[in-house]
Amino acid sequence: MKLTFVNVGYGEAMLLECADASRPGGVFTALIDGGSAEASEFEDRSSGRLPVQEYLSARGLERIDLMVSTHTHEDHICGLLEAARLFPPAELWQTLPPDYYRGLHPLDVSVAQNPSQSKFLRALNDYITLCSLTVSNGGTIRVLQAGETVPLCPGLSAKVLAPSQADAAALEQQTAALYAETDPAAFLQKLSALDARMNNYSLILRLDYGEARILLPGDTNLAGYGGIADEELHAVLFKVGHHGQIDGADKALADKVRPAAVVCCASSDRRYNSAHPDTLHLLKESGAELYFSDCPCLPELHTPPHAALMFTIGRDGALDACYLPEA
Numbered sequence: 001m002k003l004t005f006v007n008v009g010y011g012e013a014m015l016l017e018c019a020d021a022s023r024p025g026g027v028f029t030a031l032i033d034g035g036s037a038e039a040s041e042f043e044d045r046s047s048g049r050l051p052v053q054e055y056l057s058a059r060g061l062e063r064i065d066l067m068v069s070t071h072t073h074e075d076h077i078c079g080l081l082e083a084a085r086l087f088p089p090a091e092l093w094q095t096l097p098p099d100y101y102r103g104l105h106p107l108d109v110s111v112a113q114n115p116s117q118s119k120f121l122r123a124l125n126d127y128i129t130l131c132s133l134t135v136s137n138g139g140t141i142r143v144l145q146a147g148e149t150v151p152l153c154p155g156l157s158a159k160v161l162a163p164s165q166a167d168a169a170a171l172e173q174q175t176a177a178l179y180a181e182t183d184p185a186a187f188l189q190k191l192s193a194l195d196a197r198m199n200n201y202s203l204i205l206r207l208d209y210g211e212a213r214i215l216l217p218g219d220t221n222l223a224g225y226g227g228i229a230d231e232e233l234h235a236v237l238f239k240v241g242h243h244g245q246i247d248g249a250d251k252a253l254a255d256k257v258r259p260a261a262v263v264c265c266a267s268s269d270r271r272y273n274s275a276h277p278d279t280l281h282l283l284k285e286s287g288a289e290l291y292f293s294d295c296p297c298l299p300e301l302h303t304p305p306h307a308a309l310m311f312t313i314g315r316d317g318a319l320d321a322c323y324l325p326e327a
Helices: 052-058 074-086 115-136 165-180 184-201 251-257 277-285
Strands: 002-006 013-019 027-034 066-068 091-094 140-143 149-153 156-162 204-209 212-216 237-239 261-264 289-292 308-313 319-324
Touching: 013 052, 013 074, 013 149, 027 052, 027 074, 027 149, 052 074, 066 074, 074 115, 091 115, 115 140, 115 184, 165 184, 251 277, 261 277, 277 289
Parallel strands: 027 066, 066 091, 091 140, 212 237, 237 261, 261 289
Antiparallel strands: 002 013, 002 308, 013 027, 149 156, 156 204, 204 212, 308 319
């Protein structure tokens, strides 16, 4: 099995490939998030970063069997939509009821009073478009529930650890309240409140492949793991949450996960204090090898420019990591 972290700058995009004789070409493909769709994110490509759809096209992919939207933030879902325009998925996983998008309407991005609100409004609009595009091309939308295990291909399954049923209901209720709000000031207050909560509404997936466990928590921060049993979190490979910011992990979480390798999806400019030195230090002290989807600038790091970071994962839990200079 291969899991590739595409260098999309500040954002996340992961390509999963697994042998499956029942699929065209003998391979199951899944794209988990898609990074940003902002042109400014890719103006400086000196670290190797590129939009996810460019990476997929350069790889010669012909289809995506599954797309996963962990949560509705610009640096995760907007690039996923651009990839879906080229490769409409057969199935889309997300956290709202499958037909929920049909009751939503496009929001006016011009009402935003700051960059965060603008990004979030565009993400919400792209969520609607992504769902509509998937269905119009014959795909299906699936909502996942915590505790559910979904087979993906021979030997590989995904276990859903979050959001909890209560959090999923809260997300649905907050979203409905936002779209129903007609007072401009109250709308912006609800918009910012939902934006702030969105990280901990992320899908937390654990991929199980033989003895190998891979923990992918979206942008979940420390407050988002509370309802998950400690034994469910152990993984050989851990994509640290919230881009490795100070709230992405602590010693208690590292002790529960006990990873052999950690991937941090922080941008080369370490925007928003991503790849925080304290977070990286505690993860390294836990015994994990550190890897990066981009090239965060810190004195002790010497990550080579690369288009992607690829892990080849064995059923015995063995990991082989390689930075790819180009797609």
